[in-house]
Amino acid sequence: MGKAGRIACIFTPFVLTIASLICIIMVGLGCTKSSSSTLNDLYFMRINLKDISSQGSQTVTEIETILNDYGISGVSASQVSDVLGKLQADSSLADFYQIGLWGYCDGKEDSHNATSVTECSKPQSEFYFDPFAVWGLNSSTVRNELPSEYNKIMNVYKTVSKWMFIAYIVAFAVTLAEIVVGCFAICSRWGSCVTTLFAVLAFLFTTAASVTATVLFSIFKSSLGPTLKAYGIQVSMGTNMFAATWLAVAFSLGALIFWTFSVCCCSGRSPYGPRNEIKSRNLANEKAPxxxxxxxxxxxxxxxxxxxxxxxxxxxxxxxxxxxxxxxxxxxxxxxxx
Incomplete structure (x- = not known):
């Protein structure tokens, strides 16, 4: 088949590896630039505070009804009312906050539910979103009035988010190395063998990061969503970000399969090389009757x-x-x- 066949054989896994790297880059670029509408749609979770003012005007009886509907215990209606009053009085709060891998963005939402990002935080390694630190309420008594489950979940979120960040960084580095090493796979099957090892690592770390992100923010929403909803805070997950991270997993798996296939097939040795000509000539001399x-x-x-x-x-x-x-x-x- 020769070099031309070898290049055609590794073209598919090479393209799939590049596609996986692009998806990982898109995950990393989410919530990093306020002027980009595309990057603003990439976030793991959005926390909407627009309805705090309407919830703050509710009576204690109405708040107790909300707590009973969601089965929230450990916090009284008067405590919720105090927190809502303090949050409502803080005019520096944005309408929503979007959580990304390196930081967060905030913005405003108009009456037609159209959102616009105002600013994004400076990128930070091993980032995790601490709501009360971001909202400037870390030293107040608001945190003490929250249920005990909130602090437990936030501690777990802080620990797991660091591992998630490291997994994405390793997945990016290994996938990039897979592309570089894949260039040598054109020459021989040994190059494909080494590239396949990098493909295995890239697939494992990309999958681990995606699973961690999905499970982490799903638990965050299901555990704290009802509690925060009693305070007028809406929590939602970003579909575009999770679509990008799972597409990276799919492309990485496809690249791994085809890199493994290139180890067994499509030799880069030409059938018209000097060694093959000598062997064919000797074989003809031996078998010519x-x-x-x-x-x-x-x-x-x-x-x-x-x-x-x-x-x-x-x-x-x-x-x-x-x-x-x-x-x-x-x-x-x-x-x-x-």
Missing amino acids: YTYEPLGAGQTPYGHQQHTSYPPPVAHGGDLSKSHNNQRSSAYEPFRHA
């Missing part, structure tokens, strides 16, 4: 060494040495049997 070849010195027509102590007969009046040389030069093997 009924060919005539001159005999070597001292050989019989069947390839055996001739042993005799008597010189061949000489014609009358002839030279002995001349007759012997003529007989040797004119001897041919009549047939070569397979």
